[in-house]
Amino acid sequence: MSTLVKAPKNGSLAKTNSGSLTGTFPTWSSWIDDLFNNDLPSIFRPNFNTGLSLPMVNIIELDDAYHVEMAVPGMKKSDFHIEIDNQVLSISSEIENNEETNEDNYTRREFGYASFKRSFSLPETVEEDKIKANYVDGILKLELPKKEEAKRQPPRKINIS
Known part of the structure; x- marks a missing residue:
């Protein structure tokens, strides 16, 4: 599971359990990312297709809100499922494609399935x-406004008495 915080230099947004007594363990999401990105020999990566695709995400923190941008071209708004449960934002999608062509002497049938799920601790x-x-031109954008007390306040001058 990822957390909306500043990302370390390695680009990972995954939060670890650094405050626990049992030590620091990677989260399930970061472990899966590492498995598919680092543990396979490079000769397998270009041709290895598991049907599991994690879209890239940009998270930007502004004074009054967080902005999440996810590149997911070729989809429709209705393909996305976005929900919040116990301060966890989940974005997921499942697409199934079936195509069949019947000609005089043959039948061609193709099918495909793709899905993803990204979760972030808010x-x-x-x-x-x-x-x-909102979803425009292949980019899913979420705006997560901050509570009033969390918004950055402008500097104020303090007079000396």
Whole structure:
């Protein structure tokens, strides 16, 4: 599971359990990412297709909100399932494609299936009731507004008495 925090230099957004007594363990999501990105010999990577594809995500923190952008071209708005459960934002999709062609002397049938699910732990500063999402030109964008008390305040001058 990933967390909406500043990403370390290695690009990973996965949160580890660094505060626990049992040590630091990778999260399930980061372990899967590592398995498919690092543990396979390079000769398998270009041709290895598991049907599991994790879209790339950009997370931007502004003074008043977080913006999440996910590149998922070729989909429709109705293909996405976005939900929040116990401060966890999940974005998922399942697409099934079946095509059959009947000609005089042959039948061609092709089918495909693709799915993904990305989950992020939301900070307590996000106003869950005001999250908005839109999908334009292959980019899914979510705006996660911050609670008023979490918004960055402009500097104020303090007078000396």
